[in-house]
Amino acid sequence: KAGVTQTPRYLIKTRGQQVTLSCSPISGHRSVSWYQQTPGQGLQFLFEYFSETQRNKGNFPGRFSGRQFSNSRSEMNVSTLELGDSALYLCASSLSWTGINSPLHFGNGTRLTVT
Amino acid sequence: QQQVKQSPQSLIVQKGGISIINCAYENTAFDYFPWYQQFPGKGPALLIAIRPDVSEKKEGRFTISFNKSAKQFSLHIMDSQPGDSATYFCAAAPKGAQKLVFGQGTRLTINP
Numbered sequence: 030k031a032g033v034t035q036t037p038r039y040l041i042k043t044r045g046q047q048v049t050l051s052c053s054p055i056s057g058h059r060s061v062s063w064y065q066q067t068p069g070q071g072l073q074f075l076f077e078y079f080s081e082t083q084r085n086k087g088n089f090p091g092r093f094s095g096r097q098f099s100n101s102r103s104e105m106n107v108s109t110l111e112l113g114d115s116a117l118y119l120c121a122s123s124l125s126w127t128g129i130n131s132p133l134h135f136g137n138g139t140r141l142t143v144t
Numbered sequence: 145q146q147q148v149k150q151s152p153q154s155l156i157v158q159k160g161g162i163s164i165i166n167c168a169y170e171n172t173a174f175d176y177f178p179w180y181q182q183f184p185g186k187g188p189a190l191l192i193a194i195r196p197d198v199s200e201k202k203e204g205r206f207t208i209s210f211n212k213s214a215k216q217f218s219l220h221i222m223d224s225q226p227g228d229s230a231t232y233f234c235a236a237a238p239k240g241a242q243k244l245v246f247g248q249g250t251r252l253t254i255n256p
Contacts, residue, residue, distance in 0.1 A: 060242055062242060062243075062244075064244075071233075071246055071247075071248045071249060072188070072233065072244075072246040072249075073246075074243045074244065074245070077242040077243065079242070084242055085241065119187050119188070123242075126240055126241070126242055127237055127243075127244065128175070128176045128195075128237070128239075129176060129193055129194075132190050132193060133178070133190070133244060134190065135187035135188045135189070137186050
């Protein structure tokens with residue numbers, strides 16, 4: 030079974046631009062979550078989608094948005110990029126609510142650098 | 145109250161030794177406690193997980209010890225090997241919430 034696939038692996042953008050990241054979950058997984066990983070703040074939850082609906086949202090500004098398609102694939106968009114948005118963006122998928130019977134599986138991330 | 149505090153930040157252990165990483169939480173609504181292992185350039189990979197109704201769970205060389213009254217849990221790596229050198233994260237999630245709260249991570253180095 031293929032794991033969580035994220036594209037692209039690396040991105041370099043200029044401040045003020047926007048960016049879209051893509052995630053394909055493990056086959057059969059309907060929940061897709063996004064996390065931001067930085068050396069200073071660690072791993073922080075962005076949002077989670079299930080059956081094309083956003084169920085949970087973290088404490089990030091409205092510049093961060095996402096969506097999920099009917100095939101469970103998900104995209105994350107960041108508009109008006111700031112230098113502080115430079116981070117590793119991780120996508121994770123699970124069958125349903127995360128727990129012992131439905132653990133979260135992460136992709137290898139998209140490394141975004143904002144210059 | 146949503147925080148998970150992890151210690152130490154870094155740890156050096158000799159090959160064959162026991163590596164111990166500790167985490168503490170305050171939110172009593174947390175119902176699920178996984179540990180993740182992350183190698184450079186890779187995403188976190190689930191190592192082992194526990195629910196609060198169990199005090200200990202062992203999978204191979206990895207053991208989680210859970211103390212519900214103290215709101216603490218720890219990861220023990222027995223017979224640590226150089227291949228275990230990685231960053232380890234504890235995490236917690238409330239029941240029915242699709243949101244993991246992560247500790248700050250522990251960089252583990254196993255010296256050969």
